Amino acid sequence: MHRQESDIDHLPSKPPSVIAIYPGSFDPITNGHLDLIQRGSRLFDKLIVSILRNETKQPLFSVEERIEMLREVVHVYPNVEVDSFHGLLVDYAAAQSATVLLRGIRAISDYEYELQMALMNRRLQPGIETLFMMANEAYSFISSRLVKEVFGLGGNIGGLVPPSVEARLHRRLDNAKHKGA
Ligand code: PNS
Numbered sequence: 091m092h093r094q095e096s097d098i099d100h101l102p103s104k105p106p107s108v109i110a111i112y113p114g115s116f117d118p119i120t121n122g123h124l125d126l127i128q129r130g131s132r133l134f135d136k137l138i139v140s141i142l143r144n145e146t147k148q149p150l151f152s153v154e155e156r157i158e159m160l161r162e163v164v165h166v167y168p169n170v171e172v173d174s175f176h177g178l179l180v181d182y183a184a185a186q187s188a189t190v191l192l193r194g195i196r197a198i199s200d201y202e203y204e205l206q207m208a209l210m211n212r213r214l215q216p217g218i219e220t221l222f223m224m225a226n227e228a229y230s231f232i233s234s235r236l237v238k239e240v241f242g243l244g245g246n247i248g249g250l251v252p253p254s255v256e257a258r259l260h261r262r263l264d265n266a267k268h269k270g271a
Pocket of ligand 1: 113114115116142177178179180206207208210211
């Protein structure tokens with residue numbers, strides 16, 4: 091019996107060097123993101139961590155600050171690069187010759203939105219696959235949004251973000267206090 095022809099049959103086969111994009115806001119990078127980056131660095135020939143330039147969102151850190159923060163922590167992984175992008179993620183990925191989009195899934199609540207994005211991206215660029223990975227369960231409750239909220243209300247964020255990011259958050263708060271004084 092013949093297998094039914096599938097869309098996948100027409101896609102290019104595995105490239106000699108597999109490039110993955112790990113896209114996101116990273117405002118700021120958390121230990122959950124970092125865990126995923128470390129895992130991804132073991133799987134792909136090149137992993138590009140790329141920050142969305144989104145004019146409609148009001149971030150805590152500028153894209154340039156976020157690039158700096160990411161570079162400070164990923165420089166230990168020689169095959170990981172940091173970049174930024176605007177426009178459609180799949181267009182950016184194709185321009186980088188990437189064939190994989192890496193996304194982290196924490197809880198089942200992440201899944202619905204991630205599934206929608208993955209299927210939309212596949213429709214736009216069938217040759218690019220989305221790969222979901224789970225960070226260490228110790229980080230499964232961490233999000234950039236909660237880190238900012240807890241920090242802003244005086245809570246302890248030790249162990250949730252890299253020390254260099256925590257230091258930057260403290261500097262940001264001190265500056266804001268001086269300006270307010
Ligand atoms: O860390 P985030 O904010 O959850 O990341 C969301 C991101 C950047 C992956 C998503 O918003 C995105 O890819 N934006 C680029 C625009 C785009 O391609 N939109 C269509 C996605 S289906």
